[in-house]
Amino acid sequence: MAYVPGVAPIYLALELRMMVMVQTIKAINVLLPLIYGISLGLYIQYFSAKHSGTGKLASRLLLTGIVLHLAYLVSKGIFYQYFPITNSFESFSMIAFDVALIYYFIERLIREDKTGLFFLTIVFLFQIVSSMFIVNDGIHSELLSNPMFGIHTSLTLLGLSALAVSALYGLMYWMLAKEIKGHRFGAIYEGLPALETLENMGRMASLAGLIMLGFGIFLGHLWAYKILGYFFKADPKIVITDIAWLAYAIGWVFVWKRGLSGLRLSRLAFWGFILFFLAIMVVNILGDTFHKFT
Numbered sequence: 427m428a429y430v431p432g433v434a435p436i437y438l439a440l441e442l443r444m445m446v447m448v449q450t451i452k453a454i455n456v457l458l459p460l461i462y463g464i465s466l467g468l469y470i471q472y473f474s475a476k477h478s479g480t481g482k483l484a485s486r487l488l489l490t491g492i493v494l495h496l497a498y499l500v501s502k503g504i505f506y507q508y509f510p511i512t513n514s515f516e517s518f519s520m521i522a523f524d525v526a527l528i529y530y531f532i533e534r535l536i537r538e539d540k541t542g543l544f545f546l547t548i549v550f551l552f553q554i555v556s557s558m559f560i561v562n563d564g565i566h567s568e569l570l571s572n573p574m575f576g577i578h579t580s581l582t583l584l585g586l587s588a589l590a591v592s593a594l595y596g597l598m599y600w601m602l603a604k605e606i607k608g609h610r611f612g613a614i615y616e617g618l619p620a621l622e623t624l625e626n627m628g629r630m631a632s633l634a635g636l637i638m639l640g641f642g643i644f645l646g647h648l649w650a651y652k653i654l655g656y657f658f659k660a661d662p663k664i665v666i667t668d669i670a671w672l673a674y675a676i677g678w679v680f681v682w683k684r685g686l687s688g689l690r691l692s693r694l695a696f697w698g699f700i701l702f703f704l705a706i707m708v709v710n711i712l713g714d715t716f717h718k719f720t
Contacts, residue, residue: 447505454498458519459554461491462526466550469542473617481539488530488546495523495553506562509576511583518556522549524587528634532591532627538619541627544594572653578645582667585639588631589674593699595628596692603692625691632695636674643671663706670702 468484471477499520502510511517529545602618605611618624646664677694 444505447501451498451502451505454494454501455557455560458491458495458498458522459550459557461487461494462522462546462550462553465491466543466546469539469546473540473543474613481542484542484546485530485533485539488526488542492523492526492530495519495526499523502562503576509579511579513561515556515560518552519560520583521587522552522556524584525549525552525591528584528588528591528631532630535630536623536627538623538627540617540619541595541598541624544598545591572649574645574649574652578642578649581638581642581645583642585635585637585642588635588638589695589699589702590635592628592632592635593696595624595631596695599624599628599692600696628692628695632674633678636671636678639667639671640675643667666702666705670705673702674698 465484465487468480468487472481472484499510511520525545526549529542529549533539533542598618599621601614602621602624605614606621619627677698681691681694
């Protein structure tokens with residue numbers, strides 16, 4: 427083969443860029459659980475000691491982790507040319523990012539950071555498992571290389587994560603109300619914010635989840651219509667997701683019309699998500715669905 431001037435240096439430069447990108451992705455993958463773990467430790471300390479400086483530091487470190495996590499997901503998607511949820515461990519990282527992002531926005535909007543340890547525990551556990559066992563083998567469904575499908579999946583996962591956050595706020599409300607009713611003024615009573623604040627945070631997460639999940643579902647149907655030629659397919663996961671979203675929407679209208687609040691609202695948020703989650707798990711284990719990404 428004849429030597430072409432300039433080709434070898436260009437090839438070497440590309441190889442070097444690829445090596446740098448791969449090593450950067452690996453480095454961030456190691457850093458993420460470390461950052462989230464330190465933030466979790468600070469939130470635990472703040473929950474116990476109530477030093478405002480500790481809470482602010484925990485929140486800033488969480489924001490650092492979120493920004494770095496976003497850079498990790500975007501870089502990985504660009505480098506490997508697919509939406510990074512090809513296996514369970516990649517999905518764990520995406521869930522960790524979604525929960526962290528949703529919690530941070532609610533924390534900043536309500537200006538209440540006493541519940542951070544509960545959500546950072548979830549974020550840290552999901553991310554450390556992902557970082558320890560993740561494998562980039564390049565095997566994935568062609569669906570994950572489609573940008574529109576990536577947006578659909580992102581919104582759907584964000585919506586589901588927001589509903590999970592709402593369910594956890596409902597559980598916190600439930601626990602605190604039980605402590606108050608039993609005149610037990612211990613760590614839970616001292617650590618958690620007021621019932622009204624928990625209710626507002628849960629309501630905000632629920633509404634955000636309902637909206638994002640709704641847009642995600644609609645984009646999924648629209649994508650199927652444009653690419654596959656049908657707007658709706660009787661796929662178990664699609665049917666369950668559509669029914670669950672409709673049930674949540676009806677529930678929101680019911681809550682708004684009846685003016686429900688307090689324990690009834692918290693129980694509705696918690697058990698509604700639990701039933702939805704169990705239905706999805708059953709479909710994933712026993713059902714035959716085309717939503718397979720490997």
